[in-house]
Amino acid sequence: MLLLILIPLLSLLFFFFFLNSNSNSKVPKSYPLVGSFFAFLANRKRPLPWLSGIMQVSPSATFVLRRNYSTRQVFSGNPAVVQHILKTNFSNYGKGHVINRTLTDFLGHGIFNIDGDSWKFQRQVSSHEFNTKSLRKFIETVVDTELSDRLIPILSSAAKQGTFLDFQDILQRFAFDNICKIAFGFDPAYLLPSLPQAKFALAFEDGVRISSERFSAVHPVVWKFKKLLNIGSEKRLKNAISEVRELALNIIKEKKQRLGEKESLDSVDLLSRFLSSGHSDENFVTDIVISFILAGRDTTSAALTWFFWLLWKNPEIESEILNEINEKSEAPVFDEVKDMVYTHASLCESMRLYPPVPTDSKEAVNDDVLPGGTVVKKGMRVTYFPYAMGRLEMLWGSDWAEFKPERWLQKEEESWKFVGRDPYTYPVFQAGPRICLGKEMAFLQMKRVVAGVLRRFKVVPAFEEGVNHEPEFVSYLTSKMKGGFPVKIVERDHLRHDGTES
Numbered sequence: 001m002l003l004l005i006l007i008p009l010l011s012l013l014f015f016f017f018f019l020n021s022n023s024n025s026k027v028p029k030s031y032p033l034v035g036s037f038f039a040f041l042a043n044r045k046r047p048l049p050w051l052s053g054i055m056q057v058s059p060s061a062t063f064v065l066r067r068n069y070s071t072r073q074v075f076s077g078n079p080a081v082v083q084h085i086l087k088t089n090f091s092n093y094g095k096g097h098v099i100n101r102t103l104t105d106f107l108g109h110g111i112f113n114i115d116g117d118s119w120k121f122q123r124q125v126s127s128h129e130f131n132t133k134s135l136r137k138f139i140e141t142v143v144d145t146e147l148s149d150r151l152i153p154i155l156s157s158a159a160k161q162g163t164f165l166d167f168q169d170i171l172q173r174f175a176f177d178n179i180c181k182i183a184f185g186f187d188p189a190y191l192l193p194s195l196p197q198a199k200f201a202l203a204f205e206d207g208v209r210i211s212s213e214r215f216s217a218v219h220p221v222v223w224k225f226k227k228l229l230n231i232g233s234e235k236r237l238k239n240a241i242s243e244v245r246e247l248a249l250n251i252i253k254e255k256k257q258r259l260g261e262k263e264s265l266d267s268v269d270l271l272s273r274f275l276s277s278g279h280s281d282e283n284f285v286t287d288i289v290i291s292f293i294l295a296g297r298d299t300t301s302a303a304l305t306w307f308f309w310l311l312w313k314n315p316e317i318e319s320e321i322l323n324e325i326n327e328k329s330e331a332p333v334f335d336e337v338k339d340m341v342y343t344h345a346s347l348c349e350s351m352r353l354y355p356p357v358p359t360d361s362k363e364a365v366n367d368d369v370l371p372g373g374t375v376v377k378k379g380m381r382v383t384y385f386p387y388a389m390g391r392l393e394m395l396w397g398s399d400w401a402e403f404k405p406e407r408w409l410q411k412e413e414e415s416w417k418f419v420g421r422d423p424y425t426y427p428v429f430q431a432g433p434r435i436c437l438g439k440e441m442a443f444l445q446m447k448r449v450v451a452g453v454l455r456r457f458k459v460v461p462a463f464e465e466g467v468n469h470e471p472e473f474v475s476y477l478t479s480k481m482k483g484g485f486p487v488k489i490v491e492r493d494h495l496r497h498d499g500t501e502s
Helices: 002-020 037-042 047-056 079-088 096-107 116-130 132-161 167-184 199-216 220-229 232-261 270-275 282-313 315-327 333-338 341-353 439-454
Strands: 062-066 072-076 164-166 360-364 381-384 409-412 415-418 457-461 473-475 479-481 486-491
Touching (some): 096 199, 096 220, 096 232, 096 282, 096 360, 116 132, 116 270, 132 439, 132 486, 164 167, 167 282, 167 439, 199 220, 199 232, 199 282, 220 232, 232 270, 232 282, 270 282, 282 315, 282 341, 315 341, 315 439, 333 439, 341 439
Antiparallel strands (some): 164 486, 360 381, 409 415, 457 486, 473 479
């Protein structure tokens, strides 16, 4: 009887919402029983612009949405709130139950899906891989070899033959080879001229996408029910996870064998450190391998994809970067990329608009009050929002929509000096105790790719002719350019002075 009453009531609320809402510009109304459920439903395919629009008109850049009858979630782009949850009251905000239950199948108990002592241990062991000696080795051997032996020949061949490439896919392959080589001493050879469709890489992509889609399900019970019955997307996820874990396990077993054959390896990598730390549980180490592949493959490739798109839209900035590349061309590889100030600023500006991780949520361990007065109850999720923060006039001025590297620079005589923003205004790499360990490694890798590619080639987007195409920014666990990034590669020797083909 109750169900017969609720169904027409919910239907009336649904139609009332669509007739009366302006979901693009203000906090949606909360209705009895269902909260703002219909607003979430209507915008489930465009959550980032929808939530950003709400934040842009919220005076404190913080608002609360009632997702259903019992669940409230805080969204904030206020630097004071970000600092509070990531540093000041760090112990009260962890990954929490929602994140953990949604991602455990794929990420297990790896560093990005846990809190407490296990997180501290993984972070402590990992931190040894990011000293200056390791970073220099990474750039001078791993990245430079992958660039000169694989990426440049593929781009050169595409330029000569006039073929098109999905540059997002190319950059993912490049980053995937790099992280596997530096972290695990394993070369997957994914960026070969044949562009092989490796089962592992395809499975990894499916695992990331389907795991993240669980968050946008109408209700968690939907994906849990599909998982229980082993149907649809959950069946595909199960198969993908099996494929990913099998390869990760093979990497671990091979490394164990090599460690057993020698008292010490010539080169100590991240995987060797974990296996030598007394943790021989292969499932645990497999979780670590998967987490670091996610971090190393998806974040830098996402950042570079949007960076090259923005350079094409802003040729004057590309010219400034080319001037810097030419000025540094005689320096050793590591010193060259380390000192590319204008390029560094341009990458920061690109990630302001298109952050590799657009949102991040924490769950309150105990009741709390955020700066500004928002009350947080135990178990509530607080989401800080790098994507929306990059679009806030209160943080970046009225010209926030412009791609403007100069906002990160200060002129000193004839040269530029980089002037960073605090990590709570610009939390692209998180902040506080969980700030990204690989931040400097990521910048060095990206600058080396930019220098190596732009020195010889112009990357020209190849979307449908005659269409003013603006690629769609989508977010899984990391961001993507929906449908890929089709490009034409043009040798700079074949360009006129105005940048067009000769």
